[in-house]
Amino acid sequence: MSYTDHLSRDKKLKKIIEEQGELSLAGKNDLCHYLCASIMSQQLSTKVATVIHQRFLDLFGGAAPTPEQIAGLSPQTLRSIGLSNAKVSYVQNVARFAIERGMSKKMMEKMDDDEVIDYLTEIKGVGRWTAEMLLMFALKREDVFPADDLGIQQAMAGLYRLDMSDRKKLKESMHRIAAKWRPYRTYASMHLWRWKDQG
Numbered sequence: 261m262s263y264t265d266h267l268s269r270d271k272k273l274k275k276i277i278e279e280q281g282e283l284s285l286a287g288k289n290d291l292c293h294y295l296c297a298s299i300m301s302q303q304l305s306t307k308v309a310t311v312i313h314q315r316f317l318d319l320f321g322g323a324a325p326t327p328e329q330i331a332g333l334s335p336q337t338l339r340s341i342g343l344s345n346a347k348v349s350y351v352q353n354v355a356r357f358a359i360e361r362g363m364s365k366k367m368m369e370k371m372d373d374d375e376v377i378d379y380l381t382e383i384k385g386v387g388r389w390t391a392e393m394l395l396m397f398a399l400k401r402e403d404v405f406p407a408d409d410l411g412i413q414q415a416m417a418g419l420y421r422l423d424m425s426d427r428k429k430l431k432e433s434m435h436r437i438a439a440k441w442r443p444y445r446t447y448a449s450m451h452l453w454r455w456k457d458q459g
Contacts, residue, residue, distance in 0.1 A: 350385025
């Protein structure tokens with residue numbers, strides 16, 4: 261059974277999936293670079309994030325850098341491409357962690373979702389949400405539900421008429437609804453993001 265058949269049991273999702281068609285997960289091999297790019301893009305518009313990431317790549321002749329190359333950059337150089345002081349230190353933390361502890365795809369693929377989250381959130385500057393994005397879009401894990409994501413909260417509040425004023429109740433309702441989407445909560449989340457952006 262494809263994920264679309266499973267998720268289409270949810271009538272509200274079914275309509276969205278029919279409009280959008282089937283989505284796929286691409287995955288990434290370079291997890292350190294992915295994590296750094298993810299940190300750089302936080303709280304920025306897609307357009308600004310793209311510009312800053314390109315400036316970052318330009319520091320390395322347009323190629324994706326190794327953790328050693330990232331760690332070798334001075335804070336001034338990272339600030340010069342438009343990163344805040346906090347993001348400069350977080351990016352350097354990721355690179356140092358990758359060098360000292362390891363962050364290979366092969367290594368991460370042996371861990372389950374919770375182990376990956378626990379491992380990566382040891383890095384100062386990497387929260388649960390950032391680790392969940394890596395699980396979904398770098399490691400292609402199909403059953404991740406980023407309940408803390410504002411876009412997912414807004415989409416589910418709109419689609420299922422949930423009250424956003426009571427955070428605790430909202431989260432409980434979201435988890436209850438999403439439980440029916442297992443083992444494909446990543447795809448459900450992708451459809452919800454797209455639906456919200458189109459709306």
